[in-house]
Amino acid sequence: MKYAIIGAGGCGGSIGAFLAEAGQDVTLIARGEHLAAIREHGICVESPSRTFTVTDIKAVDEAGYAEIPDVLFVCVKGYSIPDIIPFLREHSDAETLIVPILNIYGTGAKLQQALPDATVVDGCIYIAAEIKEPGVILQKGDIFRIVFGARKGQALCRKMFLLEQELKAAGIDAVLSDQIERDAFQKYAYVSPMAACGLYYDATAEVFQRAGEERMLLIRCMKEIDALATAMGIPFLVDIEKTNLDILDALVPEASTSMQRDIWAGKPSEIDGLLYEPLRLGEQYGVEMPNYEMIVKVLKEKYGE
Ligand SMILES: NC(=O)C1=CN([C@@H]2O[C@H](COP(=O)(O)OP(=O)(O)OC[C@H]3O[C@@H](n4cnc5c(N)ncnc54)[C@H](OP(=O)(O)O)[C@@H]3O)[C@@H](O)[C@H]2O)C=CC1
Ligand SMILES: CC(C)(CO)C(=O)C(=O)O
CATH class of the missing domain: 3.40.50.720 (NAD(P)-binding Rossmann-like Domain)
Structure with a gap:
């Protein structure tokens, strides 16, 4: 073609x-x-x-x-x-x-x-x-x-x-x-929490690959996206936490999301679609997202709107 x-x-x-x-x-x-x-x-x-x-x-x-x-x-x-x-x-x-x-x-x-x-x-x-x-x-x-x-x-x-x-x-x-809606949202369930927590901790994959507070926050964000998927009528058919942690653990330690790299470089970024959109969806579908709310509040104070 x-x-x-x-x-x-x-x-x-x-x-x-x-x-x-x-x-x-x-x-x-x-x-x-x-x-x-x-x-x-x-x-x-x-x-x-x-x-x-x-x-x-x-x-x-x-x-x-x-x-x-x-x-x-x-x-x-x-x-x-x-x-x-x-x-x-x-x-x-x-x-x-x-x-x-x-x-x-x-x-x-x-x-x-x-x-x-x-x-x-x-x-x-x-x-x-x-x-x-x-x-x-x-x-x-x-x-x-x-x-x-x-x-x-x-x-x-x-x-x-x-x-x-x-x-x-x-x-x-x-x-x-x-089931592209579900499959694309499954990818989002990885990249959005990674972008949120990566920027929150100014960290690359290696910080989340080991046990600790950072990995726990990442998992809590994944659970919020999981709840969102169910509320949106596209529940994941896999254990999203395990699936995403397997992806994370296979990455090179220096891997980061491109949103983090763009923000660190002072360039335009996808922060709206990756971090703010989950909160909008949460509101739309009636899902509580306290971990996203906390991260977004801190990041807005640090980087502005
Ligand atoms: N990179 C990755 O590893 C991954 C990225 N993604 C996603 O894929 C998408 C693309 O990301 P990525 O490939 O990293 O982006 P890049 O920034 O590497 O590439 C985008 C390219 O598009 C160019 N571009 C923008 N507008 C135009 C235009 N009008 N005409 C010609 N070229 C244009 C940009 O040029 P210029 O620099 O001049 O603006 C840039 O070279 C994003 O949503 C990202 O989140 C998903 C998975 C992994
Ligand atoms: C493979 C992976 C998960 C690696 O970073 C990716 O596709 C992304 O960052 O969007």
């Missing part, structure tokens, strides 16, 4: 490089020095198990793209979503699968509202990756899993099965979910 990926950073760059290396027709929509480096040298992925460069990958900026792809991956940060709506509108028709993989729960449904004529599914991604330098993506760990699927009321289509197949053929652990 013909792929376009808007946002060629840790996630989008990795997806694009794997698909292009496997022979798929991929265009990265990027910008700035990163775009210039990819156009000059291709895109390089460094991971613990291998390093490879794909030179025959197309890369353009938004204005330089003129096609309607079969699949359009949305891999920008949550705060960039409003800016790319016109691009998504212009470069999709009803047949294009728009697949957001953001850590911000509900992005698919929100994009669909903004793009009523498009086919926006939902998705999430498990990877620890970032732009190391222009043109180079660093994956910390080999985990690379994409879960995507039709949202409630949306029909399954052939392209969804083909997408799962082509991602798998590219070496990505892809899953076409029949």
Whole structure:
């Protein structure tokens, strides 16, 4: 299929490089020095198990793209979503699968509202990756899993099965979910507590990997998201505490969420979608969230709104 990926950073760059290396027709929509480096040298992925460069990958900026792809991956940060709506509108028709993989729960449904004529599914991604330098993506760990699927009321289509197949053929652990609301919220049940507690303690994974007050607060936050999932009508089918602690314990000790890294670097961040949204959902669904409330209060005092 013909792929376009808007946002060629840790996630989008990795997806694009794997698909292009496997022979798929991929265009990265990027910008700035990163775009210039990819156009000059291709895109390089460094991971613990291998390093490879794909030179025959197309890369353009938004204005330089003129096609309607079969699949359009949305891999920008949550705060960039409003800016790319016109691009998504212009470069999709009803047949294009728009697949957001953001850590911000509900992005698919929100994009669909903004793009009523498009086919926006939902998705999430498990990877620890970032732009190391222009043109180079660093994956910390080999985990690379994409879960995507039709949202409630949306029909399954052939392209969804083909997408799962082509991602798998590219070496990505892809899953076409029949419960994407639940599966994406399950990812959120990991990343939101990690982001909240990581920022609260100014800590990376290693602090939470050992027994102690920090790990206990993390677990209490996970339990609050668990209660939220049940109240939202998408109860988790797994023991969320065990599932998430297994993910955490397998990470390299220096792993952190990208929200923490952005805030530490003084950049815009996904704090609204990761820390404030659970409180809004708690209010909406009548779930008490005292641990989130405490963390958000302290962080707002420290960092402002
Ligand atoms: N990185 C990770 O390990 C993981 C990230 N996620 C989630 O995935 C999503 C993407 O994160 P991540 O890959 O880390 O983000 P990055 O910041 O690494 O990449 C996003 C890229 O999109 C670019 N971009 C933004 N707007 C445009 C535009 N209009 N045209 C072209 N390029 C644009 C940014 O460029 P610029 O820098 O110029 O703004 C940046 O290069 C987030 O929701 C994140 O939480 C989920 C799991 C793991
Ligand atoms: C794999 C994991 C859990 C690693 O950081 C991730 O996907 C994330 O941080 O969002």
